[in-house]
Amino acid sequence: MSETEDVHDYEVVVVGGGPAGIQTALYTTRLGHDTVVVDRGGGRAAMMLDTHNVIGVPEHTSGNEFLQTAQEQIESYGADVVRDFVVEAEQTDDGRFRLVGNDAEFRADRVVLGVGFNDERPDPPVPRTGKGLHYCLHCDAYMFIDRPVYVMGTGEAAAHVAMIMLNFTDDVDILLRGDAPEWSDETDEQLRGHPIGIVEAEITGMQKSDDGWLKAFEFDDGTVRQYRGGFPMYGSNYNDALAEQLGCELNDDGTVVVSDSMETTVEGVYAVGDITPGHNQIPVAMGKGAQAGIDIHYGLREFPRDLKTLRATGPVGADEVPSTGGRVRAAAAEFEEARAPPIEPADPEPADDD
Secondary structure (H helix, E strand, O other), rough: OOOOOOEEEEEEEEEEEHHHHHHHHHHHOOOOEEEEEEEOOOHHHOOOOOOOOOOEEEOOOOHHHHHHHHHHHHHHOOEEEEEEOOOEEEEEOOOOEEEOOOEEEEEEOOEEEEEOOEOOOOOOOOEEEEEEEEEOOHHHHHHOOOEEEEEEEOOOOOOOOOHHHHHHOOEEEEEEEEEEOOOOOHHHHHOOOOOOEEEEEEOOOOOEOOEEEOOEEEOOOOEEEEEEEEEEEEEEEEEEEEEHHHHOOOOOOOEEOOOOOEEEEOOEEEEOHEEEEOOOHHHHHHHHHHHHHHHHHHOOOOOOHHHHHHHOOOOOOOOOOOOOOOOHHHHHHHHHHHHHOOOOOOOOOOOOOO
């Protein structure tokens, strides 16, 4: 592995600053463990123009605003956030982990991979993401109730998403863009049993409304079809390079195999969010992050010591507690001081006159 002079030591290194990674870091930090989030920037959540389906977060909050607030929150608790791109990872002979970024190197007792995936983007012309181009059916279908919708793609996923969208609107087209459908004969029969248009022509142009949203597509057969927006279904590329370097087992679809606690098949390595199986939703990702953070705490916390250790080493010394990391202790003191006045010693009890 490559060497770098800038080496940072932590208990927990979280790779990826999306909702899952930041949620993990929130738990590990508030549970007393020195934690860093190494974030390359960008990601699916950062692309959101509006935040949907997250209780307590207003719709008008952009993805960048949501993530910036989350980063500031964990920093206030004592976590570090570093902008870097981790390119190499390995487990060292002492059982710890070494991660090398473009600018720095990190050592840790636990590693959390919150690196997600990248959606396959359709060829232009297409609207701006969030202005007629959408990747999350569960997040965005609500916006298209009684609106004309397209689904791009030729595979099974495109066909099924088109049929699902009939729950929200009666105006749904599949855009093949000049390619032949690849879904099965059974799916084709099922699809044609639903009132869905199948448009074979390629898109040659696009019209936008004054607000920047998609208004219509122009096709090479001379037709113009109006749409409020839609969903490209061309698959995803999982960012699994680090998981492979660390020896984590992968599922057939490229996701990382994890336990209920979000630990991978490599002890001490966790995976959270969209890189793991399940729905690609912010609340789901945050739940996975919380689960990982709690489990990491169970493995790292010093106390209570078991009886075998106490019998071998003796009672816990006063100089051994608390075990909270120095960065977190300092941040916690500052955090609490800002919230409330410092604790003052109690007045002594009045003397008994009798």
